[in-house]
Amino acid sequence: RYDENVRKVIPFYDEIYEQIFSVIRAYCGGRPIAVLDTGCGTGNLGQMAIQRVNLLELVLCDPSEKMLADAREKLKGQPCEFHCVGSEKLDFENLFDVVTAIQSHHYFDRAERVAAVRNCFKALKPDGIFICFENTAPFSETGKELMLKRLEDYEIQAGRTPEEVKSHSARLALVYAERILCGKEDMGTGSGMTLRACQFLPILIHLCSHDVFVNFEAVLCHG
Numbered sequence: 001r002y003d004e005n006v007r008k009v010i011p012f013y014d015e016i017y018e019q020i021f022s023v024i025r026a027y028c029g030g031r032p033i034a035v036l037d038t039g040c041g042t043g044n045l046g047q048m049a050i051q052r053v054n055l056l057e058l059v060l061c062d063p064s065e066k067m068l069a070d071a072r073e074k075l076k077g078q079p080c081e082f083h084c085v086g087s088e089k090l091d092f093e094n095l096f097d098v099v100t101a102i103q104s105h106h107y108f109d110r111a112e113r114v115a116a117v118r119n120c121f122k123a124l125k126p127d128g129i130f131i132c133f134e135n136t137a138p139f140s141e142t143g144k145e146l147m148l149k150r151l152e153d154y155e156i157q158a159g160r161t162p163e164e165v166k167s168h169s170a171r172l173a174l175v176y177a178e179r180i181l182c183g184k185e186d187m188g189t190g191s192g193m194t195l196r197a198c199q200f201l202p203i204l205i206h207l208c209s210h211d212v213f214v215n216f217e218a219v220l221c222h223g
Contacts, residue, residue: 008159034057035098036100038061039062039102040060040071042070043070046080061086063084065084087119089115092119094124096123097124097129098128099124099131100131101117101132101134
């Protein structure tokens with residue numbers, strides 16, 4: 001049920017995952033890799049990782065026991081670990097080639113986001129890569145209105161009721177936009193660091209390798 005509904009509210013949902021694995025293949029090649037997916041939800045990324053990359057280790061984390069139960073069912077019999085923990089409370093160090101946070105950090109306030117990103121980088125091996133896909137809010141009111149209108153049109157076409165669409169838009173307008181805009185600035189935009197961003201309205205992907213985290217952490221803490 002969750003997997004069906006999420007595609008009704010996140011445009012390009014499947015394309016997001018295609019982009020993630022395109023990045024992983026380009027960065028890691030065919031070598032065996034250890035992958036940590038934070039905020040794993042029902043295990044979609046884990047399932048694709050098993051199918052698409054040369055896995056050395058797969059660890060899935062989520063703060064929701066219900067989500068993890070769905071992930072365990074989806075990946076039953078597969079060689080992976082599950083941990084009920086949010087990325088703001090992770091305690092891994094120097095273990096993974098790839099760490100992902102897909103549509104999970106926008107739930108955090110500023111302090112939690114700082115802790116979450118710091119923990120993701122701490123979990124990386126020295127040559128590892130952190131991939132974060134997130135909602136973003138446009139800087140102008142016109143941009144926000146246009147984004148919400150396009151999202152509403154998308155949701156209606158995907159089968160949501162007008163009442164569901166109205167409720168979702170109200171939640172985005174009142175809660176997410178302010179936090180996401182702050183989050184976009186926190187993620188290092190304009191800092192001059194080695195960070196590459198590719199826009200998929202309303203999604204932003206940030207790709208950062210382990211060796212730029214010192215500057216990245218400074219932006220998060222003092223930007």
